[in-house]
Amino acid sequence: MTQTSFAKALLDPEEAIPLGVVGPDGQPDAKRLDVYRNNVAASLTRALEVGFPVVRKLVGDEFFGAMAVIFLRAHPPRNRQLALYGGDFPEFLANFSPVAHLGYLPDVARLEQALRDSYHAADSTGAPLDTLTSLTEAQLLQARIGLAPSLRVLRSDWPIYAIWAANTRGGPAPVMHGEELVILRPEFDPEPHLLSPGGAAFLTALQADKPLIEALAATGEGFDLSHILGLLLQGHAIVRITS
Amino acid sequence: MLDSFKGGLPALAGVGYKPQHFNDILANAAPVGWLEIHAENYMGAGGRPLAQLRHLAERFPISVHGVGMSIGGEADLDLDHLARLKTLCDWLNPASFSEHLAWSTHDGAFLNDLLPLPYTPATLARVVDHIDHVQQVLGRRMLLENPSTYVAFTETSMGEVEFLTEIARRTGCGLLLDVNNVYVSATNQNYDPLGYIHAFPLHLVGEIHLGGHDEDRDSAGRRLLIDSHGAEVVDPVWELYAATLAQGGAKPTLIEWDNDVPEWQVLTAEAARAAALLVPA
Numbered sequence: 001m002t003q004t005s006f007a008k009a010l011l012d013p014e015e016a017i018p019l020g021v022v023g024p025d026g027q028p029d030a031k032r033l034d035v036y037r038n039n040v041a042a043s044l045t046r047a048l049e050v051g052f053p054v055v056r057k058l059v060g061d062e063f064f065g066a067m068a069v070i071f072l073r074a075h076p077p078r079n080r081q082l083a084l085y086g087g088d089f090p091e092f093l094a095n096f097s098p099v100a101h102l103g104y105l106p107d108v109a110r111l112e113q114a115l116r117d118s119y120h121a122a123d124s125t126g127a128p129l130d131t132l133t134s135l136t137e138a139q140l141l142q143a144r145i146g147l148a149p150s151l152r153v154l155r156s157d158w159p160i161y162a163i164w165a166a167n168t169r170g171g172p173a174p175v176m177h178g179e180e181l182v183i184l185r186p187e188f189d190p191e192p193h194l195l196s197p198g199g200a201a202f203l204t205a206l207q208a209d210k211p212l213i214e215a216l217a218a219t220g221e222g223f224d225l226s227h228i229l230g231l232l233l234q235g236h237a238i239v240r241i242t243s
Numbered sequence: 244m245l246d247s248f249k250g251g252l253p254a255l256a257g258v259g260y261k262p263q264h265f266n267d268i269l270a271n272a273a274p275v276g277w278l279e280i281h282a283e284n285y286m287g288a289g290g291r292p293l294a295q296l297r298h299l300a301e302r303f304p305i306s307v308h309g310v311g312m313s314i315g316g317e318a319d320l321d322l323d324h325l326a327r328l329k330t331l332c333d334w335l336n337p338a339s340f341s342e343h344l345a346w347s348t349h350d351g352a353f354l355n356d357l358l359p360l361p362y363t364p365a366t367l368a369r370v371v372d373h374i375d376h377v378q379q380v381l382g383r384r385m386l387l388e389n390p391s392t393y394v395a396f397t398e399t400s401m402g403e404v405e406f407l408t409e410i411a412r413r414t415g416c417g418l419l420l421d422v423n424n425v426y427v428s429a430t431n432q433n434y435d436p437l438g439y440i441h442a443f444p445l446h447l448v449g450e451i452h453l454g455g456h457d458e459d460r461d462s463a464g465r466r467l468l469i470d471s472h473g474a475e476v477v478d479p480v481w482e483l484y485a486a487t488l489a490q491g492g493a494k495p496t497l498i499e500w501d502n503d504v505p506e507w508q509v510l511t512a513e514a515a516r517a518a519a520l521l522v523p524a
């Protein structure tokens with residue numbers, strides 16, 4: 001037995017029992033190897049169920065379970081922190097033909113993945129409000145606004161926030177339109193918020209350490225600066241201001 | 244580093260920590276005297292998991308139990324994983340660190356199960372190298388746990404107790420004796436569990452695990468026990484535990500319940516049963 005042959009047999013039920021793997025009588029026994037096969041499939045499926053509950057709800061438990069096994073055999077975790085397992089799952093969904101009619105599914109998975117990433121991200125403390133209000137307008141425009149490490153920005157051609165909300169807290173039925181979102185984690189619980197148009201580009205520019213004036217230049221009509229600053233302050237998401 | 248409990252684990256009953264029990268534990272943990280966490284669940288950068296752990300470490304000795312080091316793997320240890328473990332242990336300063344005599348990663352893929360290895364002089368040398376490496380990086384002595392096994396290997400040339408004893412002798416590591424694993428493996432591999440305990444170097448045991456298992460049949464219709472960590476400890480395992488204590492004295496003892504996690508009161512009832520055997524009335 002090599003671990004290569006054993007690992008291969010665990011991820012592929014068509015593989016024969018590796019040579020030299022036996023029961024107490026020295027004979028191969030398929031049901032004994034199946035314990036390991038089941039453990040691998042069941043525990044990794046469980047990790048995906050925990051990570052992607054809304055995707056699971058959208059496709060149904062039985063379908064999700066079958067799809068999870070196909071995914072995990074092709075994309076076993078590369079990292080031992082199972083709480084982060086499924087980085088390849090949105091891309092897999094985008095190319096998995098049985099869900100091709102659910103065009104929003106990959107982006108819903110990206111939203112769930114971003115919520116999880118945010119949950120485990122580093123802690124930070126919101127900067128006091130007067131660090132913002134004490135600046136003149138000219139100073140503010142040149143300032144760099146440092147954002148919390150738990151903040152995540154998403155853009156989708158689909159109403160993923162509405163889909164996510166309708167399936168987690170009973171929000172209204174989603175209407176077809178693109179959305180921009182920010183995930184904020186004031187303390188421990190990440191929460192997605194809808195942004196006005198240009199909000200994602202604005203935050204992405206701030207994350208790249210661009211001064212406020214350049215971040216504003218990345219936005220366009222319909223952008224609402226006071227709305228987004230209000231969200232960031234409430235979410236303790238501005239951690240420093242460098243003028 | 245947190246100002247956590249110094250010294251090793253106390254010879255009391257402990258339980259595996261589950262976040263849903265956080266408030267119950269702070270309200271009234273008795274008779275639970277210490278907690279165990281799975282290292283891999285606390286390797287994030289921040290957030291609630293680490294904040295809860297910081298609170299718990301102020302009140303309880305914590306045991307860090309790894310499930311993903313793949314100490315029995317053919318490949319070298321994953322240095323990124325080892326570095327994350329060191330970050331956790333340096334910050335938490337746990338009362339104990341333990342891992343498994345098993346492998347779980349191959350060719351970069353983490354299979355998330357404790358997979359078995361043949362017991363031969365060659366696999367022994369590899370495990371010894373890996374444990375030396377872990378202990379050197381962490382700067383602390385670790386405990387190595389005996390596995391639950393469902394298959395055997397024709398190439399195996401050493402008994403499991405002999406294998407574990409020799410690893411401990413060569414590396415200086417301690418051992419974690421999972422009494423349920425002894426019962427499961429002995430049933431599955433057709434040997435006497437009490438004989439295993441009698442042969443075991445109990446003076447090297449720094450911790451005992453107790454947990455539940457499922458029962459099935461193999462292809463030939465023989466009993467096949469499956470370590471599930473999802474049920475109460477069965478009576479034959481309690482008897483084996485009592486025999487272990489009679490032979491080796493009181494040891495820190497964990498109730499392991501990771502799947503279908505019950506209410507806190509169910510866990511503490513199991514812990515109380517262990518505590519009663521640890522300190523006979």
